[in-house]
Amino acid sequence: MDDLLHHFIVEAKELIQQASDDLLALERRPFDPHRLDSAFRAVHTLKGSVGLFDLKPLGDLLHAAEDLLAAARADGLDLDAAALGALFACLEASERWVGAVEANGDLPPDAPEKADALAAGVRSLLDTPNPSLAAVASRADAAWADALFDALRGSDPAAAASGRPLTAIRYEPRPDCFFSGDDPLGLMRSVPELAALKVSARDPWPPAGSFDPFACNLVIEALSGAPHPDVAAVFRFVPDQVRFLVRDAEPAPAVASAPSGAQGPDSGPPAGPRTVRVEAGRIDRLADLVGELIVAKNALAHLVDAAGRVGEDVDWTGKLAAHHAVIDRLAGDLHAAVVDVRMLPLRDIFRRFPRTVREIGARLGKTVGLTVSGEDIEADKTVIDALSEPLVHVLRNAIDHGVEPGEVRLEAGKSPEATITLRASRFGNRLSIEVSDDGRGIDPARIRRVAAERAVVAPDRLAAMSDDDILDLVFTPGFSTSGSVTDLSGRGVGMDAVRAAVESLGGRVSVLSRPGHGTTVKMDLPTSVVMTQIMSVEAGGRVHGVLMDSIIETAAIRRDRIAPVGSGRAFVLRNRTVPLVHLSALLDGPERDSLAQDVKVLVVRVGSEPVGVAVDRFIDRMDVMMRPMTGILAGAPGLIGTTIQGDGSVLMVLDIAELIG
């Protein structure tokens, strides 16, 4: 994908999310100027970025939303339910369209029509013909800032489009300021993140002959990328001579901050942004550790030098052990620090759920609130990324199947507004996420009936199952208990996909229900996914993974150096006789003797002895995420787990020592 477009999509999603968060907050607390400002800025910035692409309907839509927000900001216009509804509709359409652009490179065909309708809806709420007049008037005396900004855009577009607000400074030093010891340009030198500097004469210059060098006749204007308070601090002793104006960020196409485009367009996974935002402190920690590692490496070099000198009486074992201990510690710390860099707060996915719930509820005619807790808990990016979709599905199910229609709830003596609770907690390195609703719960009898109808389980087994086991059937592929197929659930991913996703992360998912009171889906997950180094090898026409940890070395042994020993074979490696087995034989597969002159051998340690394992081919070394064995293969000797390869095929990872032993 075009790099620029890619960054636009990443940013657009963030901005839409930001605006949604703000609007949700405004729905709860209508007169929050910060939230209103923030929503306006997000929409304003997004609209600007959209202008870089041929996405006019999206631009039109956002323009309308921006006008409404601007009016609310300028005139104190109340964002009532209708206005919020219209804005939410705009954001929802924007999000869908950005998704379409990401997937297909273009807006859906009906976008122009939809945009017109939505924009018209928004504009109908703007009852005054030109609602943002007030805002314009209040900005009239800020023309100087506009001029500065335009100039910056011409001279340094990257700085102008940094995506951050800019603080405009207009400093008119008093004519006698030099006598007070002021050096106005000296102050400008101290302005943090100075982006532009302009100097002009306040009054026309007198003829050179009558020029007074000690009367300051300058007006200094500047832009800074630093926040207003930081800039103002520089001018604290001349507050009467300086004015500031904070300009909203120019739409940022993210070009300036784009990571290096060195990677080819085809490298890496095709979908999804690969950017991770990392707290600076964690990067610092990494840098520190790398520094220490270099020092340790240099110390090792000294040791190598010393080893080269003959006749020195040195305790090599002790010295090497000490060095090993240091490097071992650093490697461990470095690993932990890298894992830490990959840790993201659950907030990254949780924050969009309030809107998801609101939208799904609205579509089904149900009023549903979402309470979220534990969003500060962190987990590995892999876990976070993989959880988003299953959680959305669980939330959908809860609203669609769990929550009763309002009138049913009233009859049951419940509040007509349903509550879904999304709760995350952490125990050691396990993460627990629960989604609870206060709906009707799951009726085991109904599950039994449906399971029987759909022949999900054999009738005799079904009869023998406890109610708890029965509930677990909702995770069975193809199972759906919904009486009516809605456009939300009952299609696409089912609860079986949720279970598959959670288990692929090394987690478990279960469901609890109290009929009449609600349902809880509970996921138990690791907070981090350990990457395992394996080597893939081919033997007997099949590819397997072998843990790198268990391999001492790989070797190519000439066929004529392999001799029969007892009932087996062996070869000599560095004066040591090493027994040789073929991997295919270990796996009870066909052993095809290749005609190659050299036999490829993995030397592995079994107990304390090296053993050679012949393979047909070494393929690759890789870092993979291991899934533990489940089902009938769980506990199979010699199988550690599986991993999904890039092409989607499953690779079995072997514990060779156990296979031999």
Added chain:
Amino acid sequence: MSVRLEAEVVHLEGDCGVEDAEPLLVLLQADRFRTVDLDRVDRLHTAVFQVLFALRPPLQGQSPDLFVRERLLPILS
């Protein structure tokens, strides 16, 4: 001395403080087309800058100071 005339070129050097504005002005009033050399300027007080800004003498040289070179000289050129 921060202001020095040498072979009809006015050299500004080091820290040019507020007190350097007047000698600079005098030198430029005597001959508006004297070149001012900024090769060794570290700091340029606003008053000195103002003289250059108002009288616009020909300039030469690049100050070693980043702020002077990148921010102030472009305004004068």
Added chain:
Amino acid sequence: MATVLIVDDSKLARIVATKALTALQPDWERVEAGNADEALAVVGERQIDLVLIDFNMPGRDGLDLAAELRSRHPDMPIALITANVQDEVIARARAINATFVGKPLTEDALRAFVSGAALRLRKAQA
């Protein structure tokens, strides 16, 4: 040639100020006062060209003293020396055209004020 009055209740602070001034303007004469009343007495007795005043002093504070001096001497360069100040203090100081000089008082901190003051004195004599 000019005469500077240094007003500070701390003897040590006066020594520091004297040192910094000597480095910048070795020719200037220096007179010291330990509080506002003493300072006003000195100013009444003899010619003082500029004043350095510590902002925090027991009794009448530096800003009051500066205001009093300003009313008597509209053009006298006055510096208020202070470690940290609130914005309303700055506003008042600006109103009486006093210059803030940061603490700790160093040659660098004092340089701008002293060169501005020297400029004014030179203009006044010209």
